[in-house]
Amino acid sequence: MKPARQPILRRRAATLLAACLSILMPGAADAAKLQVIDSTEAPWPSIGRVNVAGYRTTSMCTGTLIAPDIVLTAAHCFYNKQTLKPFPVDDLLFIAGVRRGEYAARLEAACFRTAEGFVPSKDVKLADIRNDVGIIILKEASSLAPIPPLLPRQAARLTKDTRFRSVGYRKSRRYLPTVVPACRVLGEAEESWVTDCSAESGASGGPLLVETPEGPRVAGVMSARIDDDRSAIVPFFNWQTLLESPSCDQTRLPPGTAPTRPSAAGN
DSSP: OOGGGHHHHHHHHHTTTTTOOOTTSTTSSOOOOOEEOOOOSTTGGGEEEEEEEOSSOEEEEEEEEEETTEEEEOGGGGBOTTTOOBOOGGGEEEEETOBTTBOSEEEEEEEEEEOTTOOOOSSOOHHHHTTOOEEEEESSOOSSOOOOBOOHHHHTTOOTTOOEEEEEOOGGGTTSOEEEEEEOEEEEETTEEEESOOOOTTOTTOEEEEEETTEEEEEEEEEEEOSSSOEEEEEGGGSTGGGSSOOGGGOOOOTTOOTTOOOOSOO
């Protein structure tokens, strides 16, 4: 998808927001109760934890396998939130389908890249969130079935009544995924979606799933908790260019990332 098509996607997505209530009003919609998923059925094995385990730092976010060798997550998950320096790629792992003491796959990162314009910050503003998306390119392709991103033709079916599933590995439940099964987009601000999907630490990078005739698709990426009832999501039309040529050879490595090896909700 070429960048010139992004305004078209935004206009299509606007139908989802036309009749929504003000995003400044907490509790504008009643999100369904959080559910804990203890299952090995699709699509759960393809959603997992983005773990960072270094000598001095440990961190956790959520990620989604969107292609055999690509994991989608939040860009801020690649950075130390104190120093704002990128984590060494060798410390980055995607543990797919974490379920109690088991998991579906342990996948190593070859490199990672972030959406153009993303800059890590300790003082995150809503305007910064629209670029808070990144991908991990894996050393080896996984045999797990990926959950593809939403396509423009599929997005044309979205309406104000569309319900989404927000999935994440929350800090309070590190070893089982949790899902808000029927949350809504309340409005758009600074090119990000404001939703009534609740969030907490660890859920950053998790997918906002929508059902289509072809199966579940990733419509957005969890970026930040706004309050107890609302969160900020990076919608699919903001990260299409990131997926156009996902290769380590073409990756613009973030400042400080070694090229030698092929108040957010998370980490």
